[in-house]
């Protein structure tokens with residue numbers, strides 16, 4: 001397999017709790033890969049390690065054969081990773097457009113001097129950033145809302161705005177944490193089309209999601225975690241019929 005992101009033997013312990021145990025995973029550029037599993041399976045922990053929030057207890061993460069675990073969060077952002085979160089984290093006091101432009105701050109070449117004195121270099125950069133932000137908003141179907149407050153947007157659009165802001169960091173690998181959470185059926189169907197289009201335009205997407213219909217329809221491949229263990233990896237068709245996966249989900253229902 002032509003894998004570009006390779007996770008090997010990833011283990012994360014929090015005191016006595018093993019959130020991830022010896023997890024292996026491969027993601028090729030241009031794929032949509034889903035990470036699923038019952039609550040507490042270790043999905044968000046995996047995202048937190050990939051994005052440099054936690055340093056793993058053991059294991060490695062390689063991007064194009066270069067080790068990236070151990071790098072700082074901003075260094076991982078510079079390599080092209082961006083994420084969204086389970087709970088919406090938008091700047092409510094700013095416009096939709098400014099929210100997207102905020103995502104570009106990490107790429108700014110303007111110095112403190114340029115910022116303080118609003119130099120021509122700074123103004124040129126801002127113009128280019130605005131142009132790019134508008135393009136991203138168009139891609140995400142949010143252009144009509146550009147001057148609105150994020151709080152005034154329908155819920156599904158707020159979640160799309162989060163993805164737009166992640167794209168603004170110049171990311172090529174998007175990690176989406178429950179992008180369809182709280183969406184109605186129509187919003188989820190629209191998101192499915194958008195995420196597929198993003199993949200087709202060259203993004204690599206890794207997503208955590210509980211909405212099985214969405215996951216099964218949008219993902220090229222899936223990894224299934226249960227209690228920190230990788231119990232299955234394969235296409236949606238393979239995963240759907242895997243006995244360990246069925247047990248993990250049914251077992252959960254029986255516990256509840």
Ligand SMILES: Nc1ncnc2c1ncn2[C@@H]1O[C@H](COP(=O)(O)OP(=O)(O)OP(=O)(O)O)[C@@H](O)[C@H]1O
Nearest residue numbers: 014017018019037038039040041042043044045046
């Ligand atoms: N910073 C932390 N300190 C201690 N324990 C943690 C920490 N982060 C996660 N955990 C624990 O690790 C386990 C895995 O949590 P994680 O959030 O990764 O699961 P998840 O699969 O994302 O769950 P959910 O679907 O509910 O979001 C849980 O038992 C959780 O309580």
